[in-house]
Amino acid sequence: xxxxxxxxxxxxxxxxxxxxxxxxxxxxxxxxxxxxxxxxxxxxxxxxxxxxxxxxxxxxxxxxxxxxxxxxxxxxxxxxxxxxxxxxxxxxxxxxxxxxxxxxxxxxxxxxxxxxxxxxxxxxxxxxxxxxxxxxxxxxxxxxxxxxxxxxxxxxxxxxxxxxxxxxxxxxxxxxxxxxxxxxxxxxxxxxxxxxxxxxxxxxxxxxxxxxxxxxxxxxxxxxxxxxxxxxxxxxxxxxxxxxxxxxxxxxxxxxxxxxxxxxxxxxxxxxxxxxxxxxxxxxxxxxxxxxxxxxxxxxxxx
Amino acid sequence: xxxxxxxxxxxxxxxxxxxxxxxxxxxxxxxxxxxxxxxxxxxxxxxxxxxxxxxxxxxxxxxxxxxxxxxxxxxxxxxxxxxxxxxxxxxxxxxxxxxxxxxxxxxxxxxxxxxxxxxxxxxxxxxxxxxxxxxxxxxxxxxxxxxxxxxxxxxxxxxxxxxxxxxxxxxxxxxxxxxxxxxxxxxxxxxxxxxxxxxxxxxxxxxxxxxxxxxxxxxxxxxxxxxxxxxxxxxxxxxxxxxxxxxxxxxxxxxxxxxxxxxxxxxxxxxxxxxxxxxxxxxxxxxxxxxxxxxxxxxxxxxxxxxxxxxx
Numbered sequence: 001x002x003x004x005x006x007x008x009x010x011x012x013x014x015x016x017x018x019x020x021x022x023x024x025x026x027x028x029x030x031x032x033x034x035x036x037x038x039x040x041x042x043x044x045x046x047x048x049x050x051x052x053x054x055x056x057x058x059x060x061x062x063x064x065x066x067x068x069x070x071x072x073x074x075x076x077x078x079x080x081x082x083x084x085x086x087x088x089x090x091x092x093x094x095x096x097x098x099x100x101x102x103x104x105x106x107x108x109x110x111x112x113x114x115x116x117x118x119x120x121x122x123x124x125x126x127x128x129x130x131x132x133x134x135x136x137x138x139x140x141x142x143x144x145x146x147x148x149x150x151x152x153x154x155x156x157x158x159x160x161x162x163x164x165x166x167x168x169x170x171x172x173x174x175x176x177x178x179x180x181x182x183x184x185x186x187x188x189x190x191x192x193x194x195x196x197x198x199x200x201x202x203x204x205x206x207x208x209x210x211x212x213x214x215x216x217x218x219x220x221x222x223x224x225x226x227x228x229x230x231x232x233x234x235x236x237x238x239x240x241x242x243x244x245x246x247x248x249x250x251x252x253x254x255x256x257x258x259x260x261x262x263x264x265x266x267x268x269x270x271x272x273x274x275x276x277x278x279x280x281x282x283x284x285x286x287x288x289x290x291x292x293x294x295x296x297x298x299x300x301x302x303x
Numbered sequence: 304x305x306x307x308x309x310x311x312x313x314x315x316x317x318x319x320x321x322x323x324x325x326x327x328x329x330x331x332x333x334x335x336x337x338x339x340x341x342x343x344x345x346x347x348x349x350x351x352x353x354x355x356x357x358x359x360x361x362x363x364x365x366x367x368x369x370x371x372x373x374x375x376x377x378x379x380x381x382x383x384x385x386x387x388x389x390x391x392x393x394x395x396x397x398x399x400x401x402x403x404x405x406x407x408x409x410x411x412x413x414x415x416x417x418x419x420x421x422x423x424x425x426x427x428x429x430x431x432x433x434x435x436x437x438x439x440x441x442x443x444x445x446x447x448x449x450x451x452x453x454x455x456x457x458x459x460x461x462x463x464x465x466x467x468x469x470x471x472x473x474x475x476x477x478x479x480x481x482x483x484x485x486x487x488x489x490x491x492x493x494x495x496x497x498x499x500x501x502x503x504x505x506x507x508x509x510x511x512x513x514x515x516x517x518x519x520x521x522x523x524x525x526x527x528x529x530x531x532x533x534x535x536x537x538x539x540x541x542x543x544x545x546x547x548x549x550x551x552x553x554x555x556x557x558x559x560x561x562x563x564x565x566x567x568x569x570x571x572x573x574x575x576x577x578x579x580x581x582x583x584x585x586x587x588x589x590x591x592x593x594x595x596x597x598x599x600x601x602x603x604x605x606x607x608x609x610x611x612x613x614x615x
Contacts, residue, residue: 032413033425036406036474040428043471044440047447054446061450106342109335121339127579128346130528134551135568139349141555142356142565149352180345233434241436244534248555258438265442278442282435289434 048282055275071276081260081277088256091171092239095178099186099235100228102179107191107227108220112199122191129184137248140177144168144249169251177245185234193227194220229296237285257281350572357565375566385567388550392537395462395546396530399469403526404519406470407477414478415485429475437472441539444468448540460542468540473529477522484518517586524582528575547571 058065
């Protein structure tokens with residue numbers, strides 16, 4: 001019915017019939033997709049495939065020794081890597097928990113309590129992320145060092161009698177630096193999830209006599225869960241592969257998986273083990289992302 | 304039961320809520336403000352100190368304060384390696400950002416405007432570089448370029464390889480931001496324009512463009528800073544070409560804290576702060592409003608998720 005009315009109206013206006021509807025072409029999308037896909041295949045998929053091949057060659061990059069799983073066996077059985085994996089897990093998990101402890105309240109304040117400060121706070125968070133990461137790491141190194149500013153202040157206040165050495169070049173500094181470096185990516189997804197919560201829920205909870213802890217536990221965290229899981233995809237996984245932070249502010253007790261890959265490939269030229277470990281990190285990343293993504297979708301609020 | 308609840312309620316409200324709200328609000332405000340200030344202090348405190356100490360005369364970066372100087376700025380700007388690295392990083396970012404905007408927007412159109420069978424796969428493919436850590440991508444790219452060099456005896460690690468790999472890592476971000484905006488767009492507006500006889504180009508120019516301009520501008524800025532700040536890709540695929548993050552890393556790795564790094568970091572951070580704040584201000588004034596920017600920012604933070612695969 002509508003279409004005939006529409007047609008007659010269009011005929012009156014004199015619009016040529018071709019212009020009325022976008023033509024449906026079967027492969028129309030490829031005009032848009034062709035270039036991005038070609039680039040992804042050449043510069044993203046091909047390197048990944050090559051990396052897998054390197055990890056399976058016995059003597060990479062040469063093909064003389066044929067293929068074998070020896071590098072995977074090396075990486076998975078060597079106790080050194082197990083220790084490094086445990087260290088990495090401890091560091092990444094502590095940093096993630098620290099970030100959630102700050103990020104959840106911060107996101108809550110931004111989403112519900114900040115009023116006209118909401119956007120400026122968001123801008124400050126984004127700004128902190130857009131500054132150069134090496135500069136941010138360096139700023140902490142300057143602050144925490146043996147002759148650093150924090151130690152000078154502590155000595156001056158007579159809180160300690162000699163400089164505190166565990167502040168820098170150990171797990172403490174790596175965790176602090178990672179946590180401050182990734183806080184934006186933890187807070188913003190949680191904030192975005194919280195924006196979807198109806199604030200009147202809190203009023204209802206107030207009316208029912210709920211305290212802040214009950215409200216946080218029963219309303220805020222469950223409804224912000226999708227954001228928390230997305231934050232984990234964006235933050236937890238990259239922290240597993242970080243090597244820069246440890247190389248600049250870490251020490252021997254904070255040597256992480258990313259350092260292993262970096263050293264295997266660049267220092268010892270062990271391309272087989274390096275590729276194998278790198279591929280394991282890739283599988284880990286994809287697995288964790290899919291898991292977190294599933295959890296995020298399960299917790300999505302469908303109104 | 305219903306009667307009982309109705310009878311109880313007003314009493315409960317009168318008795319409890321006003322008093323409780325008053326005390327809690329006052330306490331809550333102080334707690335909230337101090338929490339936010341603490342978070343900002345931890346985020347920005349070290350960077351502000353870094354800037355302050357770039358003016359300290361002492362060679363060692365510590366207190367006590369030993370006098371004001373701008374020597375380190377002259378020294379930093381006179382350092383040829385440093386100048387070269389900043390130039391390189393700027394050139395790379397100036398090439399990468401526009402490329403990413405074009406390629407990322409094309410992909411966003413394809414993913415949001417068409418229904419095709421491989422759409423899920425494509426969404427995954429474009430999301431993968433955002434999910435995978437840059438170390439993994441950087442190492443794979445390094446092996447790839449090395450293999451090409453060995454097999455075909457062409458291609459050396461240079462700024463060109465950095466650009467190629469950075470484009471791959473960065474354009475999915477543009478896709479996420481722009482497609483989030485495209486999904487919010489009413490298709491009927493576009494169809495109305497077509498019904499009224501607008502050409503394809505006119506529809507794009509007068510209907511679609513005004514709607515996605517804020518998202519494209521925001522994504523261009525993010526692409527630029529991502530490229531300029533990107534350490535891993537520059538480090539693995541840059542070969543002998545120094546880029547700023549690689550220079551800073553190399554210098555800090557082999558030397559104690561240096562005042563010239565404070566000086567150059569201060570300059571670069573100041574420029575970045577000015578650019579981002581300016582962009583924010585322009586975006587807020589120019590239509591789209593805060594909502595669009597917010598959308599773009601959350602799209603940055605949740606790349607593949609709502610924007611691509613969750614768009615069903």
